[in-house]
Amino acid sequence: MNTAVDTDAPLNNFSNCHSGILKRLNALDELPALLEPAARARQIAEQSLEFFREAIFEHHLEEERELFPAVIASAKPGEELERVKAMTKRLTEEHRMVEALWKRLEKGLKQVAKGQSTDLDIGEVQRLVTEYTAHAAYEEAEFLPLSEVTLGRNSNHMAALGLSLHMRHVKPVAAYI
Template sequence: MNAAPPVVDTAAPISNFNNCHVGIVKRLKALDELPALLEPAARARQIAEESLEFFREAIFEHHLEEERELFPAVIASAQAGDELTRVKAMAKRLTDEHRAVEALWKQLEKGLKPVAKGHSTNLDVSELHRLVTEYQAHASFEESEFLPLAEQILSRNSNHMAALGMSLHMRHVKSVNAYV
């Protein structure tokens, strides 16, 4: 769409130059804002890129490790009755939370990929806040309730703690050797 040529005041040609500067100065003021915006934009790209990598490589793997190693070890070592019932309920809750957080992540991942590449996106900010809030609550419950109980249960028999440690060690050795 072509803009109409500016009207030239032939009686006062100097004012024509004056009026041109108004638009130029306005555009330059906007351009002057650019440096302040570049750093936050670069930080947004960096956070998105690192989060995409971290979530897949660390958080999903962490959940898998808890579900394959920690939860079964604690359940197997728990005393029959109330303790076993409590541990099973906690492990189920934590596993359900893992799936919920992972599902939220998969929704958000689509919106984060363009951010990581410096493109605009339709990132659902409310879902991003929900993910952060839900994961913080999950981690808090696990650290304040489940892990102390797990340590108490597994510490009753040094062989159980050693078996968990060996299992985790072997899993990590296999993971490292897969990349060698």
Template sequence: MNAAAAAPVAPATPLDNFSNCHEGILRRLTALDELPALLAPAARARQIAEQSLEFFREAIFEHHLEEERELFPAVLASAQPGEEVERVRSMTRRLTDEHRAIERLWKSLERGLKQVAKGQGSELDVGDLQRLVAEYQAHARFEEAEFLPLSETILGRNANHMAALGMSLHMRHAPPVNAYI
């Protein structure tokens, strides 16, 4: 028999309990030391979620509505019959369909974003969030590169048409006049 194997194991002393406790405490403190670095990103996540909830409802939904009620009809009404009006119809259908798709995606994300804004655990679908961002970027690029330049050409042919759109937009954004002043 091996001499080392035959040596008796020293009994644990009361001090061993204190030493072993420190190992666990130090592991926990090392983890706790990570907390300050995590607080700023968590606060930023809450802030982004909160601001996005407000912005999407107040700005993006309103923007879509304004385009569909004001800009698209104005461009369609001013487009030349035939190929141009068909091109405008096709583009406005595409843009309107994209608005609805983006809005559906947003609605599917809204609950999770509200949880993030409150600092709660969330089942936010990251894939849908990334899809929303990508789809809106593509939508904006198409509108900026294709539809808005065409709109400017069409409405620019007649200063009255551009002025009518401007007046319509102004009226939508003007504060209500109090009749009892």
């Protein structure tokens, strides 16, 4: 039995395999451009996690424990007091809403910070940014100017608020006996 050997057959195994290899290499070539944005996403998520817990939650707490009661106590009875109460109620409700949004996002942000895949709700991230931006704008444009007028009528009220805030930020010093 003399069967003819197809001398081209071994080359057929090699001739078309390069197209698949080149396709994968072209995809790999995209990787460097994607690494920088991925690293930036991890960094932003990590910094946001730290900042939100340490700064924003603390900021809300200080406003609600120190600033809002001081302004309410210093407001003139009647229309001004009612306006201040309505403003502090609105701002407090906005604090809770933003904090609830944050809590829904926190798990996904932790995954991003670790470089893990996540189902982070981008719409909720944008909503958090939009809501907080509006909250800050209202507080800066409406509440804080009124607070300055209200507390400014009595320098003792402003000084008491300043001292109270200062004491919250001073680390206790251990007494040596």
